[in-house]
Amino acid sequence: MSSASGHDPFERRLEARNRLDYCIQCGRCTSACPLALQIEWSPRRKLDEERLMGDDNLDNEAGAPVWTCLACYSCHESCEQRVHTAGIIRHIRQRVFEEGGAPEGVRKAAELFARTGMAFPVTGLTRKMRAELGLGDVPTTAADPAAMEEVRTLLAALGYTVPGEAGAPGKGAGG
Amino acid sequence: MTASKYALYHGCLIPARAPFLEKATKLVLADLGVEVEDLKGTSCCVDPITLRSTSEAAWAVLGARNIALAEERGLPLLSQCNGCFSNLNEANVMLQGDVELREAVNARLSAVGRTYKGTVGVHHLVGLLRDMGEQKVRGLVKRPLAAWTVASEPGCHLTRPSDYSPFPDARYPRVVEQLASWAGARTVEYSDTIMCCGNVVRAIDASVADTMLSDLLRAIAASGATHIVTPCPTCFVQLDMGQKDVLGRAGLAKPIPVLFVTEMLALAFGHDTAELGLKYHRVPVEL
Numbered sequence: 001m002s003s004a005s006g007h008d009p010f011e012r013r014l015e016a017r018n019r020l021d022y023c024i025q026c027g028r029c030t031s032a033c034p035l036a037l038q039i040e041w042s043p044r045r046k047l048d049e050e051r052l053m054g055d056d057n058l059d060n061e062a063g064a065p066v067w068t069c070l071a072c073y074s075c076h077e078s079c080e081q082r083v084h085t086a087g088i089i090r091h092i093r094q095r096v097f098e099e100g101g102a103p104e105g106v107r108k109a110a111e112l113f114a115r116t117g118m119a120f121p122v123t124g125l126t127r128k129m130r131a132e133l134g135l136g137d138v139p140t141t142a143a144d145p146a147a148m149e150e151v152r153t154l155l156a157a158l159g160y161t162v163p164g165e166a167g168a169p170g171k172g173a174g175g
Numbered sequence: 176m177t178a179s180k181y182a183l184y185h186g187c188l189i190p191a192r193a194p195f196l197e198k199a200t201k202l203v204l205a206d207l208g209v210e211v212e213d214l215k216g217t218s219c220c221v222d223p224i225t226l227r228s229t230s231e232a233a234w235a236v237l238g239a240r241n242i243a244l245a246e247e248r249g250l251p252l253l254s255q256c257n258g259c260f261s262n263l264n265e266a267n268v269m270l271q272g273d274v275e276l277r278e279a280v281n282a283r284l285s286a287v288g289r290t291y292k293g294t295v296g297v298h299h300l301v302g303l304l305r306d307m308g309e310q311k312v313r314g315l316v317k318r319p320l321a322a323w324t325v326a327s328e329p330g331c332h333l334t335r336p337s338d339y340s341p342f343p344d345a346r347y348p349r350v351v352e353q354l355a356s357w358a359g360a361r362t363v364e365y366s367d368t369i370m371c372c373g374n375v376v377r378a379i380d381a382s383v384a385d386t387m388l389s390d391l392l393r394a395i396a397a398s399g400a401t402h403i404v405t406p407c408p409t410c411f412v413q414l415d416m417g418q419k420d421v422l423g424r425a426g427l428a429k430p431i432p433v434l435f436v437t438e439m440l441a442l443a444f445g446h447d448t449a450e451l452g453l454k455y456h457r458v459p460v461e462l
Contacts, residue, residue, distance in 0.1 A: 009279040010232040013269075034371055038383055068380050070387075071224040072371035073335035077346065084336070093228035102229070105378030110229045117218035119226060120191040130190075133198045133452050138190040139213040147216030150287040151237065157286055158232045 011091075018088045022081040023047045029075035029085045041065040043075045043085050050088060055095065062101030066092055100163030110162045117141030117151040177306045180210040181253035181298065182245040184263070187219050188408045189255060195452035196408055199437040200255050200300060202451070206315050206444050207307050211253065217241050220259040223332060224375040227262070238266035239280045239291035247289075251296045253303060255437070257407035260299040261332035265339045267297045299333065301350045301406040301436055302342065312357045317445035318462075319359025325439075326363055326400035326431075327351035328391070328414065330407030331371050351404050351436060358443035365398035367391055374413035385421050388413055392425035406436040416457045430458040 029043040030036050036043070046066065049057050061067075066089060075085035096102060097110070113119060122142040130138070141148040189196050204211055220241060221227050221234040242263060245252040254260040270277045271293040281290055304312070327349075334345035342348055347369060352362040373387025392414075395403060405411050415433040422430060433456070434442075441451055442462065453460045 008232065009276055010235050013273065013276050014231050017269075034387065035383065038386055039380075067228075068376050068383055070331070070371045070373065070375055072331040074331075074371070076336050082338075086336070090228050091231070094231055097229045103379055106225055106228065109225045109378070113219055113221075113226055113229075118191065119187040119219045119222050122191050126191050126194065129452070129455065130194045133194055135194050135197060135201075136213070138185065139215045139217070140185055140187070140190065141216065141218045142191070144216050147218070150216075150240070150289075151218045153287055154236055154240065154283060155233060157283055158230065158236060160230055160233050162229075 014087065014091055018084040018091060019082060020047060020051055020088055023051070023083045024081055026080070028078045028080065029083075032074040032078035034072065034074060035065075035068060035070060039065055039068060041068065043089065046092070047083070047085060047088060050092060058092070058096050058099055058101070061092060061096045062099075063103050066096070067103050067106065069093075098163065102163075107162055114155060114160060114162060117148050177209070177303055178251050180212065180250055181303070182214040182248050182250040183211040184214045184217055184241060184245070184252050184254045184259060186217075186254065186256040186259040186408075187222075188412065193408055193412065193455070195455050196255065196411065196435045196438065199435060199441045199446075199451055202446055203304075203437045203440045203444065207304075207311065209303070209307075212248065212250065214244055214248065214252065217244060220262040222258050223262050224258070234262070235266060235270075235276065236280055236283045238263055239270060240284060240287075240289055242267055242295065242297065243284065243289045243291045245295050246292055251298055253298050253300060255300040255408070257299070257330040257332040258409060260297065261335065261339075264297040264299075264341070265336065267293070268339045299406070301333070301354065304354055304436070304440070305350050309357055312354070312440070316357070316359055316443045318443055320355070320439070320443050321359050322401070323355070323360035324363055324399055324401045325352070325355040325360045325404050326365055326395045326398055326402070327355070327368065328372060328403055328405040328407070328410050329369065330405060330410045333406060351406060354436060355404055355439065358440055360402070360439075363398040363400050365394045365400070367394040370394075372410040372413040374409045374417070377413075384413070385417075385424070388417055389421040389425040392418065392421065392427060392431070395431065396425065396427050400431060402439075403431055403433045404436055404439050405433065408435070411435050418458055432456070432458050432460045434460065
């Protein structure tokens with residue numbers, strides 16, 4: 001499989017670990033997938049498309065069911081060939097995100113993460129609840145400017161941007 | 176083997192949206208004589224569903240940074256969240272065994288003066304609780320939960336991907352049932368015991384999230400469970416905060432209370448509902 005940014009060690013390791021080439025298209029993953037019961041979606045077919053088309057298929061994945069995958073690992077756990085199916089689906093998402101094709105919900109989450117280092121915002125209600133419970137301030141980047149600066153430095157060095165954001169043209173999060 | 180002290184990695188969901196779960200965890204660990212120190216300056220684990228889908232490199236580097244913070248304190252890292260645990264444990268196992276990847280990560284971390292060494296373990300709260308042992312846990316029970324019939328929702332990422340899991344029963348984790356029985360409760364099985372709760376795709380497709388939730392609740396209700404117990408904050412939020420919206424669809428006459436695993440133990444250990452902040456649950460919990 002080819003990949004536009006497949007030369008950094010993170011992505012190289014990811015591809016080796018995922019074992020896409022071991023897939024025999026038996027379909028156990030799709031049998032085990034809770035999402036396949038609900039929407040038009042087949043992990044087995046997605047692995048086949050990934051192997052045959054790789055990056056050439058990414059344009060078709062923008063806003064597509066690949067983003068509805070629950071990452072529950074039912075496919076992964078059911079695979080007799082030890083193919084990391086959920087990891088391969090995630091790898092497709094990573095490349096679609098880079099190209100700006102992720103749904104708005106994902107881009108918003110990435111934007112909050114890049115700004116605060118967190119996946120959920122610390123709000124006035126959070127502080128009120130924590131005070132009532134006798135808990136201190138949230139001990140994370142949300143309340144620690146020096147730690148947040150470290151995270152910002154690391155993300156910048158990795159070229160992490162959220163495509164679609166103002167001032168973030170071109171390629172997104174990469175290695 | 177358990178350590179006497181851990182660095183508590185907070186993650187995002189619990190400290191920001193459900194700090195009452197953190198309260199229960201701290202009370203229970205204090206009762207058990209386990210010392211915890213808040214691990215400071217951590218970021219998101221780069222969650223395994225949404226944010227890891229934006230960058231594998233950010234996942235590896237920030238995961239390594241979070242673990243390095245515990246290493247600097249000389250303490251094993253303790254997580255009270257399935258997603259954080261799965262993520263940081265996978266990163267830790269992977270980095271410990273892969274010199275090239277470790278060097279790549281450390282080349283990045285050196286810019287902020289940190290190094291990942293691979294010297295501490297990553298632990299999940301329920302693994303620690305189980306390792307404390309039946310005798311120790313039962314010995315602290317002042318209010319046996321004899322009227323409770325517990326359905327466990329272990330959550331996907333407690334033990335998956337099982338390749339990296341330290342849990343001996345990774346394919347079908349029983350740790351919640353075990354802890355419930357030590358707290359004096361009965362436990363039941365139901366048809367979807369290891370099924371995903373659906374929370375993680377709520378922002379992408381709410382109808383899938385609601386279908387997953389109502390299917391799960393219908394199976395739990397059919398088992399005769401009086402309470403649902405989970406070690407996963409994401410499942411907790413879905414099952415507690417989302418339940419009222421799908422009651423009719425799930426065929427439930429009344430909602431089933433949902434407890435985080437340390438809330439269940441804290442009640443059994445004699446803590447009261449006010450101390451635990453159980454008023455913040457959307458489905459009321461009555462003793």
